[in-house]
Amino acid sequence: MSAFEFLMQGLGTAADPMMLLYALIGVTLGTAVGVLPGIGPALTVALLLPVTYRLDPAGSLIMFAGIYYGGMYGGSTTSILLNTPGESASIITALEGNKMARKGRGGPALATAAIGSFIAGLIATLLLAFLAPWIVKVALVFGPREYFALMVLAFVTVSAAFGDSALRGLTSLFLGLALACIGIDQLTGQARLSFGVPELLDGIEVTTMAVAMFALGEALFIAGQRLQVEDEVTAVKGSIWMSRRDWARSWKPWLRGTFIGFPIGAMPAGGAEIGTFLSYATEKKLTKHPEEFGNGAIEGVAGPEAANNASAAGTLVPLLTLGLPTSATAAIMLAGFQQFGLQPGPLLFATNPTLVWGLIASLLIANAMLLVLNLPLIGLWVKLLTVPKPWLYAGILLFATLGTIGANPSAFELGMLLGFGVLGYVMRLFGYPIAPIVVGLILGPMAEQQLRRALSISQGDWTTLVQSPIAAVLLGIAALALIVPLILRARGKGEVLSQLAGEED
Amino acid sequence: MHRAYHSLTSALSTLRAAIAVASAAEAHRRPAAADLRRLGIDETKFAAIHL
Numbered sequence: 001m002s003a004f005e006f007l008m009q010g011l012g013t014a015a016d017p018m019m020l021l022y023a024l025i026g027v028t029l030g031t032a033v034g035v036l037p038g039i040g041p042a043l044t045v046a047l048l049l050p051v052t053y054r055l056d057p058a059g060s061l062i063m064f065a066g067i068y069y070g071g072m073y074g075g076s077t078t079s080i081l082l083n084t085p086g087e088s089a090s091i092i093t094a095l096e097g098n099k100m101a102r103k104g105r106g107g108p109a110l111a112t113a114a115i116g117s118f119i120a121g122l123i124a125t126l127l128l129a130f131l132a133p134w135i136v137k138v139a140l141v142f143g144p145r146e147y148f149a150l151m152v153l154a155f156v157t158v159s160a161a162f163g164d165s166a167l168r169g170l171t172s173l174f175l176g177l178a179l180a181c182i183g184i185d186q187l188t189g190q191a192r193l194s195f196g197v198p199e200l201l202d203g204i205e206v207t208t209m210a211v212a213m214f215a216l217g218e219a220l221f222i223a224g225q226r227l228q229v230e231d232e233v234t235a236v237k238g239s240i241w242m243s244r245r246d247w248a249r250s251w252k253p254w255l256r257g258t259f260i261g262f263p264i265g266a267m268p269a270g271g272a273e274i275g276t277f278l279s280y281a282t283e284k285k286l287t288k289h290p291e292e293f294g295n296g297a298i299e300g301v302a303g304p305e306a307a308n309n310a311s312a313a314g315t316l317v318p319l320l321t322l323g324l325p326t327s328a329t330a331a332i333m334l335a336g337f338q339q340f341g342l343q344p345g346p347l348l349f350a351t352n353p354t355l356v357w358g359l360i361a362s363l364l365i366a367n368a369m370l371l372v373l374n375l376p377l378i379g380l381w382v383k384l385l386t387v388p389k390p391w392l393y394a395g396i397l398l399f400a401t402l403g404t405i406g407a408n409p410s411a412f413e414l415g416m417l418l419g420f421g422v423l424g425y426v427m428r429l430f431g432y433p434i435a436p437i438v439v440g441l442i443l444g445p446m447a448e449q450q451l452r453r454a455l456s457i458s459q460g461d462w463t464t465l466v467q468s469p470i471a472a473v474l475l476g477i478a479a480l481a482l483i484v485p486l487i488l489r490a491r492g493k494g495e496v497l498s499q500l501a502g503e504e505d
Numbered sequence: 506m507h508r509a510y511h512s513l514t515s516a517l518s519t520l521r522a523a524i525a526v527a528s529a530a531e532a533h534r535r536p537a538a539a540d541l542r543r544l545g546i547d548e549t550k551f552a553a554i555h556l
Binding site (some may be wrong): 294428431485 | 519520521522523526527528531533534543544551553554
């Protein structure tokens with residue numbers, strides 16, 4: 001069957017009333033968390049992981065994807081009306097969007113953000129649907145050494161290539177890899193790093209770790225910041241519709257944003273924010289109205305908002321086809337797949353096509369739902385901001401604890417949740433990235449298994465890892481991903497130093 | 506050849522700046538002024554956003 005036929009079949013699955021309900025819950029929750037500053041899709045999906053343990057796998061995954069898309073939509077609302085980004089991918093939207101709102105053009109700013117998000121989500125989901133089968137075809141020829149090389153690439157890019165310190169990223173990754181070693185060795189049956197504690201023989205539960213790191217750690221960190229933000233919502237004045245001129249100035253940025261955001265999202269550890277900043281820089285370079293930038297240029301809202309939604313779909317390409325998470329939310333979604341005994345990757349397309357294509361098709365439906373939910377209900381979303389912050393943080397802690405206890409009723413699990421929660425807080429406090437530790441815990445055992453399989457086949461010959469052209473290329477890219485950012489960072493520091501010297505002169 | 510090299514290094518520098526600003530913003534820190542300038546973002550206007 002062709003991708004189109006699979007997509008049509010997936011639409012049939014996604015149109016099931018129960019699936020529609022899951023999608024609706026997902027996009028509504030996603031928009032809400034997008035609107036609320038400090039709470040992102042990663043935190044919400046992590047919170048829901050233990051709760052969805054006994055629900056339908058397809059429905060739960062559709063809900064998670066809905067939360068991811070919804071978060072990207074909702075983040076723009078507070079950026080535009082409050083100058084406070086609901087989540088990090090909407091930071092740049094605040095720059096032009098809030099200026100537009102202050103000038104009484106909040107309506108067109110919200111409209112270009114919502115319509116741009118819809119168009120980008122639509123194009124990017126179709127790109128995902130038509131690209132995925134091609135990548136799956138390539139990935140099907142992968143053996144243990146190619147998979148190991150792919151995971152090394154993921155480890156390097158997630159930890160060292162992005163972020164401002166390769167050392168901190170790698171520290172976080174190796175902490176995750178060490179935690180992944182805890183438990184019974186799958187090959188020999190030996191207990192590793194369990195220190196005689198029987199509860200550790202099963203290893204560290206990924207769900208507990210994800211909830212602790214992303215929900216507890218983040219809530220503690222945000223609560224501990226004591227930010228005093230003056231919540232002054234700029235009222236939406238005049239028509240919320242875009243004028244003909246607004247449409248003419250928005251459609252090109254929407255398309256450019258889509259084609260910038262999609263590949264950036266698919267890049268390991270690219271993150272949706274990077275695409276938004278690149279889109280803004282592109283729009284500023286190409287604009288015919290440079291004087292408006294910084295004072296409310298509609299292109300500066302249209303492009304980045306399209307880029308962050310396209311990036312969400314881009315993230316799903318490596319996640320679904322190769323089982324590689326490229327963002328924090330994707331890492332938690334991978335944990336979601338695993339809690340249902342599913343392993344994303346090329347085989348999932350063959351063994352469970354109904355679920356994969358149902359999930360992809362549901363994104364198209366979720367996208368349409370978001371457009372309807374967002375614009376007319378803007379007043380309702382803004383009201384969410386009146387929820388007192390202490391209630392919000394206390395609610396997150398309570399929900400995270402109850403969810404974990406519900407899925408694994410043991411005092412030891414609760415202790416681990418709190419311990420890792422504090423670790424997540426401390427790591428944030430000292431600038432250590434969180435995604436690598438979770439990716440290390442999730443992918444570590446898989447990488448180890450593939451490495452040992454490859455070495456068993458080659459009878460212990462390590463050179464086998466570079467004898468396959470695909471594995472050699474992937475390891476080469478991993479080496480470049482480690483070295484090039486170091487050079488770029490050094491160059492960046494050099495540039496800053498020379499600029500400082502210039503200013504002093 | 507020189508122009509192609511210049512374009513490539515310029516694109517890489519912009520990408521590096523975008524990555525640096527994104528990781529700083531995600532950690533609720535203020536990004537470096539040079540990175541913001543590279544992306545065409547006004548430093549004072551960016552500082553007004555409640556990160």
